[in-house]
Amino acid sequence: xxxxxxxxxxxxxxxxxxxxxxxxxxxxxxxxxxxxxxxxxxxxxxxxxxxxxxxxxxxxxxxxxxxxxxxxxxxxxxxxxxxxxxxxxxxxxxxxxxxxxxxxxxxxxxxxxxxxxxxxxxxxxxxxxxxxxxxxxxxxxxxxxxxxxxxxxxxxxxxxxxxxxxxxxxxxxxxxxxxxxxx
Numbered sequence: 001x002x003x004x005x006x007x008x009x010x011x012x013x014x015x016x017x018x019x020x021x022x023x024x025x026x027x028x029x030x031x032x033x034x035x036x037x038x039x040x041x042x043x044x045x046x047x048x049x050x051x052x053x054x055x056x057x058x059x060x061x062x063x064x065x066x067x068x069x070x071x072x073x074x075x076x077x078x079x080x081x082x083x084x085x086x087x088x089x090x091x092x093x094x095x096x097x098x099x100x101x102x103x104x105x106x107x108x109x110x111x112x113x114x115x116x117x118x119x120x121x122x123x124x125x126x127x128x129x130x131x132x133x134x135x136x137x138x139x140x141x142x143x144x145x146x147x148x149x150x151x152x153x154x155x156x157x158x159x160x161x162x163x164x165x166x167x168x169x170x171x172x173x174x175x176x177x178x179x180x181x182x183x
Contacts, residue, residue, distance in 0.1 A: 030074055030097070036122050037068040037076045044150060048082075048168035060084045062168070064091060073097065078106070110134065138162070148172040 045063040050056055064080030075096035081088050095104030095117055107114030110133040120129030125144040130137070131154075138156040145151060154166040 033097075033122055034068070034074055036125075036127070037066075037074070039125075039144065039147070040150065041066050041068050041076070043080075043173040044170040045173050046168060046170040048152075048166060050165060051167055052163055052165045058084065062091070062170070063173070064170075069096065075102065075104070138165075148174070 043063065043065045046061065048060050048062060050058045060082055062080065062082040064078055064082075066076050066078050069075040069077065073096060075094065078091065078093040080091045082091055083089075091106065093104065093106035095102050102117065102120065104117035105114055106117075110116040115131045115133045118130045118132050120127060120140075127140075127142045129140050129142075131140055132138075136156060138154060139162060140152065140154050142150060142152045148171055150170045150172075152166075152168040152170065153164050155162040155164045157163075
């Protein structure tokens with residue numbers, strides 16, 4: 001199976017990837033998606049916790065930076081890290097529009113040590129995406145509370161139910177230096 005830090009790192013990166021990715025079936029949705037990617041671009045950081053399963057109660061922190069793709073493409077790249085105690089796991093992801101939907105992976109995808117993003121949609125500052133890895137199927141819900149706060153829940157399918165397993169609350173990292181007028 002996975003080590004605790006590996007599981008947390010994958011889940012945290014998947015959560016942030018979900019927050020920075022979407023699927024859209026129309027041109028209007030494509031414009032909306034580009035606006036969403038621009039809105040969530042930047043650096044986000046904050047705590048998360050495993051709320052179910054073997055590692056229930058484990059807390060972690062992530063710092064992740066998202067950058068929209070070039071103007072001719074729809075999607076985003078993600079780089080950063082998640083930390084559990086003294087252990088740090090680098091994070092990376094790319095998601096790109098492919099036809100009417102999106103394809104993506106974080107780390108090295110489901111064929112390696114990561115996850116694949118296989119679909120989803122954006123509406124009103126909320127995104128729901130499906131994730132897969134071998135026999136694991138799940139969903140990520142990322143909700144922008146405002147321009148500085150994003151809440152993320154990762155759920156996995158157990159029998160016929162979606163069970164929440166990870167929750168995160170990320171805050172936009174802003175420069176703490178005050179800018180004043182220049183005489």
